[in-house]
Amino acid sequence: MRGLINYFSGMFNGIISLLKGMGVTGKYFFTSPVTIVTQQYPENRKTLEMFDAFKGEVTMPHDENNEHKCTACSICQINCPNGSIEIVSRDVVNDEGKKRKELDKHLYNIGMCSFCGLCIKTCPSNALAWGQEFEHSMFTRDKFVKTLNNEGSKLMQKKGVE
Amino acid sequence: MAEIIQDIQEQEYIINMGPQHPSTHGVLRLVLSLRGETVLSVQPHCGYIHRGIEKMCERLTYQQIIHLTDRLDYLSAHINNHAVCMAVETALGIEIPERVKYIRTIMDELARIASHQLWWCSFGMDLGALTAFFYGLRDREPILDIFEESTGGRLIQSYYTPGGLMKDIHPDFQKRVKDYIIYFRKKIGEYDQLLSGNVIMNQRTQGIGKLTKEEAISFGVTGPSGRGSGFECDVRKHRPYGMYGKVEFKEILRSEGDAFARYMVRMDEMRESLNIIEQLIDNIPAGDFTVKMKPVIKLPEGEYYQRVEAARGEFGVFISSKGEKYPYRIKLRSPNFSNLSALHTMANGQKIADLVAIGASLDYVIPDIDR
Numbered sequence: 044m045r046g047l048i049n050y051f052s053g054m055f056n057g058i059i060s061l062l063k064g065m066g067v068t069g070k071y072f073f074t075s076p077v078t079i080v081t082q083q084y085p086e087n088r089k090t091l092e093m094f095d096a097f098k099g100e101v102t103m104p105h106d107e108n109n110e111h112k113c114t115a116c117s118i119c120q121i122n123c124p125n126g127s128i129e130i131v132s133r134d135v136v137n138d139e140g141k142k143r144k145e146l147d148k149h150l151y152n153i154g155m156c157s158f159c160g161l162c163i164k165t166c167p168s169n170a171l172a173w174g175q176e177f178e179h180s181m182f183t184r185d186k187f188v189k190t191l192n193n194e195g196s197k198l199m200q201k202k203g204v205e
Numbered sequence: 206m207a208e209i210i211q212d213i214q215e216q217e218y219i220i221n222m223g224p225q226h227p228s229t230h231g232v233l234r235l236v237l238s239l240r241g242e243t244v245l246s247v248q249p250h251c252g253y254i255h256r257g258i259e260k261m262c263e264r265l266t267y268q269q270i271i272h273l274t275d276r277l278d279y280l281s282a283h284i285n286n287h288a289v290c291m292a293v294e295t296a297l298g299i300e301i302p303e304r305v306k307y308i309r310t311i312m313d314e315l316a317r318i319a320s321h322q323l324w325w326c327s328f329g330m331d332l333g334a335l336t337a338f339f340y341g342l343r344d345r346e347p348i349l350d351i352f353e354e355s356t357g358g359r360l361i362q363s364y365y366t367p368g369g370l371m372k373d374i375h376p377d378f379q380k381r382v383k384d385y386i387i388y389f390r391k392k393i394g395e396y397d398q399l400l401s402g403n404v405i406m407n408q409r410t411q412g413i414g415k416l417t418k419e420e421a422i423s424f425g426v427t428g429p430s431g432r433g434s435g436f437e438c439d440v441r442k443h444r445p446y447g448m449y450g451k452v453e454f455k456e457i458l459r460s461e462g463d464a465f466a467r468y469m470v471r472m473d474e475m476r477e478s479l480n481i482i483e484q485l486i487d488n489i490p491a492g493d494f495t496v497k498m499k500p501v502i503k504l505p506e507g508e509y510y511q512r513v514e515a516a517r518g519e520f521g522v523f524i525s526s527k528g529e530k531y532p533y534r535i536k537l538r539s540p541n542f543s544n545l546s547a548l549h550t551m552a553n554g555q556k557i558a559d560l561v562a563i564g565a566s567l568d569y570v571i572p573d574i575d576r
Binding site: 056057060061063064066067068093094096097098122124157158159160161164165173 | 265266268269271272273336340350353354355356357358361363366371372375395398399400402403404405407500
């Protein structure tokens with residue numbers, strides 16, 4: 044007799060517990076969602092905004108005169124754990140006869156980048172910054188190597204103290 | 206015919222579960238020996254996602270190691286980084302600012318909640334409750350947004366660095382976290398309604414995968430899995446680091462040692478994590494977010510060990526330094542590897558379907574096992 048009672052009470056409690064769970068799903072079925080969690084991604088491409096801190100890719104900001112801040116010191120190349128940065132520089136002799144390096148190409152291989160941010164953090168002249176671009180897929184691997192400095196860009200001259 | 210049936214009932218049958226099985230959550234290969242449906246032995250075979258992180262660390266500076274420890278247990282990336290950073294800081298004898306300690310502790314607890322949420326998702330999914338998967342991910346999304354706003358990464362953040370943080374938190378950080386605590390307090394009741402009291406889930410987990418306290422200690426099963434067996438192993442409580450010494454929280458313990466106990470420990474831990482964050486979030490002191498460090502960190506010669514409580518158990522970092530800028534040797538004590546070693550004891554004599562429930566309750570992350 045006790046076994047029979049246990050059998051039915053177990054069944055009854057089981058159904059109650061299932062109904063409780065169904066209550067949660069039912070509530071969401073009948074009340075429209077307040078916020079949509081998922082992104083309607085390909086459709087909202089034009090309005091999609093990432094957070095400011097978002098680590099999309101490493102970029103080198105240029106000003107309106109096509110000038111950047113990179114002094115070709117190679118500190119980002121040394122600090123990169125994966126070897127995804129290669130700096131090609133040339134030696135230039137200025138008017139006073141001093142030799143110094145000038146940036147030729149800042150090669151950045153995004154296929155090897157692990158987005159740790161050490162290059163940007165350690166750059167002494169703040170020449171690098173995070174970009175917001177995140178659609179990185181390419182058809183061939185060699186397109187992952189990007190030249191960060193623009194064609195014909197120059198080093199930004201430091202403004203003298205007035 | 207009768208002979209064949211008898212043969213099948215008596216013979217041992219060897220079967221591979223994984224490396225591409227949905228319930229192994231990654232590339233873990235379990236070689237099962239079965240008699241009928243009963244599991245006689247489980248032999249985990251590791252190495253499918255071995256990347257040699259410990260060896261790679263020997264050619265990296267201490268700042269660069271951070272981006273690799275992110276990729277061990279990717280669900281508690283912040284907590285792993287915390288261990289490496291603290292090991293380096295204690296070796297150098299640096300006192301880090303209070304602000305850093307507060308932020309690190311809050312971030313650790315947020316990571317723990319997010320990790321347990323994803324575990325809850327996959328736990329439900331492994332037992333056939335797909336709805337749980339969506340609800341868990343829905344509540345995990347705001348945490349990832351909080352991470353992304355302040356750190357720039359959603360899953361892999363690389364936010365801590367020896368001496369402090371990579372950058373300061375976003376001005377909205379406190380407000381967002383406080384909103385989230387209120388939001389999640391409401392939603393966690395739904396979790397209990399949906400899955401904790403569910404009769405199917407209860408019958409599939411209660412009394413399944415028993416592990417006694419002695420076995421848990423001898424296998425080194427730590428974290429929620431160990432505490433489900435009554436093993437007091439919370440590093441936050443017994444060896445406080447960060448701000449854990451100054452906040453009040455309970456160490457969740459259960460004595461049953463079955464899959465359901467491990468489930469309930471994690472559910473209660475999420476509530477405790479909310480309590481910890483609530484005590485800290487209003488009091489973040491102003492100050493620097495990092496200590497001025499030398500560009501090249503050289504640890505003094507010696508051996509250093511630091512342990513933290515990751516989402517799945519005790520995570521330890523052992524650094525042996527010869528006074529160079531690279532570590533001579535790094536050994537990482539990952540919680541999942543020890544937890545996995547107890548799988549045979551738990552699953553022995555159970556049915557093959559219970560093995561899925563046991564695996565789900567252990568919550569293993571394969572890249573942490575293989576390193």
